[in-house]
Amino acid sequence: MMTLDTPKKANTLGDWAYIAVEKHFNKTIKYEAEVLKDKDPEALHQMRVGMRRLRTAATGFAPALDLPPAAQERQIGKIARILGVLRDLDVLKEALENQYKPALPKSEQKVINIALDYLETKRSGAFKQVKKTLEEKSNYQKMKQGFQDWFKEPKYQVTAQLPILEVLPDLLLPEVSEFLLHPGWLVGVESEESGIRPRENLDHQAVEEQLNQQGEMLHDLRKQAKRVRYQMELFTDFYGETFAAYCQDVKKVQEVLGNIQDSMVLGEFLTEAWRTEKAKLPEKLSKELAETRYQAWQEWQVLQARYLNFSVRQGFHKEVLEPQGLPD
Structure with missing residues (x-):
């Protein structure tokens, strides 16, 4: 496969593939430490969005890219889905606490509390899975290393040179x-x-x-x-x-x-x-x-x-x- 230098003014399909992949990869790993602290739901949201956009870039630019196996779209998707389970529970929690519970009479609010307790149990398990996924020697770390190696020496399909x-x-x-x-x-x-x-x-x-x-x-x-x-x-x-x-x-x-x-x-x-x-x-x-x-x-x-x-x-x-x- 060919290699291609990314010039200051991007003109080719390969140039823009590099720009897109690098941008969304950097956004993804930027929030990794905060996600592991599990203090701010927004960090998880941003990391999940970064993963989704990285997956879109890898898929959309597939005709131009020659990514290593660990950084393929399928691997990105697996990790994004694990983050997604935890994020979806956070969205449910926010809706229950801020949208629906205040609108209910007190006689019905206790049932919301039952649901919130159940949600916390499920969330605990989902966070353990996220933590395991982001740990050393995981597929996530292999994916991260795969992209970092590719950025140092990017490889492309021949179509990358097209305007x-x-x-x-x-x-x-x-x-x-x-x-x-x-x-x-x-x-x-x-x-x-x-x-x-x-x-x-x-x-x-x-x-x-x-x-x-x-x-x-x-x-x-x-x-x-x-x-x-x-x-x-x-x-x-x-x-x-x-x-x-x-x-x-x-x-x-x-x-x-x-x-x-x-x-x-x-x-x-x-x-x-x-x-x-x-x-x-x-x-x-x-x-x-x-x-x-x-x-x-x-x-x-x-x-x-x-x-x-x-x-x-x-x-x-x-x-x-x-x-x-x-x-x-």
Whole structure:
């Protein structure tokens, strides 16, 4: 495989691959010590985001990169998932303590305390796993060393020498196309002569039925939105305001579907926690969770209608096809 020096002004696919991988690798390891102290949940959040973005860079630039086995996308993904288990529990804890518990009558708050105790037990086990993962001689340390060795003497595929402006659309379009073709866009739609559009005026029960039947598909669309967003954000300097607007749309899809998923996960977790104590589901909390999903569904339908529009999808493709040079 070829090697390639990264010049001060990055022009090639390999140059930008190096920049992206180095940036997100450094962000990832920056928070390692704080994560092990387990004092600030934000450190874990930032490290997890760093790992996700590093994985996106390794995947998105795969045609250009020749990374060592320990630094491959699969290894990054395994570590990110372990961090993710702990982070998800922190998100649940924050929602229970700051969003839902204050909204409940005191008669129902004791059930939240049961769930919080159960959560702490699970969190203790998840943190032990994270600590073990970040220890010496772990796959994480091997991955870290693999990247550090690569930075000293980077190796590339032959396509790394291609000009970035010429290949950028080829790099972005596969992920964008997978996003736009995802079957999640067709959850809760109806067909008419004028085309496909979201079903209007669904009540709370109908929304819950849709989510129970096809919530996993929407969750998968959320994950694809995250991948597209991370990859697009690597290249905002090459595009203008329209590209930035599409990037914001993708971020909004991720956030709205994330709110739906988080509410569903929280409901499942609470049910699991309360079964251990034979507690009953608080009526007000159940309604609060359902209302969160219902409001997020309304936001989702606006985005859904926009991206079921052919001209919007076509505009997205056209924008990706026309990168500009970096400003002087």
